[in-house]
Amino acid sequence: DTGVSQDPRHKITKRGQNVTFRCDPISEHNRLYWYRQTLGQGPEFLTYFQNEAQLEKSRLLSDRFSAERPKGSFSTLEIQRTEQGDSAMYLCASSPKGAISDTQYFGPGTRLTVL
Amino acid sequence: TQLLEQSPQFLSIQEGENLTVYCNSSSVFSSLQWYRQEPGEGPVLLVTVVTGGEVKKLKRLTFQFGDARKDSSLHITAAQPGDTGLYLCAGAQNYGGSQGNLIFGKGTKLSVKP
Numbered sequence: 202d203t204g205v206s207q208d209p210r211h212k213i214t215k216r217g218q219n220v221t222f223r224c225d226p227i228s229e230h231n232r233l234y235w236y237r238q239t240l241g242q243g244p245e246f247l248t249y250f251q252n253e254a255q256l257e258k259s260r261l262l263s264d265r266f267s268a269e270r271p272k273g274s275f276s277t278l279e280i281q282r283t284e285q286g287d288s289a290m291y292l293c294a295s296s297p298k299g300a301i302s303d304t305q306y307f308g309p310g311t312r313l314t315v316l
Numbered sequence: 317t318q319l320l321e322q323s324p325q326f327l328s329i330q331e332g333e334n335l336t337v338y339c340n341s342s343s344v345f346s347s348l349q350w351y352r353q354e355p356g357e358g359p360v361l362l363v364t365v366v367t368g369g370e371v372k373k374l375k376r377l378t379f380q381f382g383d384a385r386k387d388s389s390l391h392i393t394a395a396q397p398g399d400t401g402l403y404l405c406a407g408a409q410n411y412g413g414s415q416g417n418l419i420f421g422k423g424t425k426l427s428v429k430p
Contacts, residue, residue: 205358232419243320243404243420244359257417292358303347303408305418307358 205308207293213314214283221279222311226295233276234305235268236292237261244292250276283315319343320407322421329395330429337390337403337424345407348388349418350379353402362390395428402426 206225213222226233231252236244247266249257252273262268265283270276280287290312294305321340329335339348347366352361363372365381365388372379376399378391388405402425406418 207358236417241422243406243422244418245420246417249417259417294358302362303418304349304361305406306361307351310356310358312356 204293205293205306207291207308207311209313210309211312213276213316215284215316216283218283219281220283220313222279222291222293222313224276224278224293224308226274226293227297227306229298230295230306231273231298231307232296232305233270234294234296235276235278236288236294238292238310239288247252247278280313283313285315288313288315319419320405320421322403322405322424323368324347324424325422326425326427328427328429331396332394335392335395335426337392337426339388339390339405339407341386343409344385344405345409345419346385347408348381348385349406349408350390351404351406352389353404353423356367359404390424395426396430397430399425400428 205228208223233250235247238244246259247262249267250270252253253270265281290310292307292310294307319341323338349360349364350362353359363379368385370381376393380389402423404423406420408418
């Protein structure tokens with residue numbers, strides 16, 4: 202198993218453009234999470250899926266952000282009309298079905314820079 | 317609101333020294349994870365602690381979960397340059413059996429000099 206993968210690893214865009222990131226969780230992990238991390242901070246929760254259902258969304262997830270997990274496998278995070286404040290590392294994590302603990306395994310992240 | 321406070325924020329030590337990093341909260345967590353993160357990469361899981369008072373060892377790293385499940389510590393013995401990185405603690409607060417998000421501290425940036 203290759204772990205959680207994210208694509209692209211880096212994205213540079215101009216303010217006002219739309220961007221989409223993809224996350225492939227560890228195979229058979231039914232829970233998938235998105236976080237955002239800015240410089241000098243720990244990751245902050247954005248949203249969480251169990252299979253294809255989006256069960257929780259943070260107040261950080263403004264209406265310009267949308268996330269999907271259509272078949273309960275990979276997920277996409279789209280940011281519309283990007284702003285400079287959206288510049289951050291976007292992290293995806295997954296967790297196995299029936300896990301006793303809350304352990305989450307993270308991908309390498311997508312670094313977004315909005316010019 | 318910062319629910320998890322990590323200290324120190326920065327730590328620079330010489331190879332061979334011992335160190336302890338603390339993670340404190342006024343909230344109770346159902347479990348707590350420690351991660352290490354390199355620049356430009358995602359956090360890599362080191363350990364999960366679940367039971368109050370639990371102690372786990374991973375080679376030169378010793379992790380402890382407080383009896384009340386509100387705090388944790390990470391102790392590194394004989395630090396090596398390869399231990400350099402950002403150490404993050406993250407707590408989970410589950411309600412009704414569902415598995416939600418992790419709450420992270422700001423991290424401790426460790427530098428071990430040869």
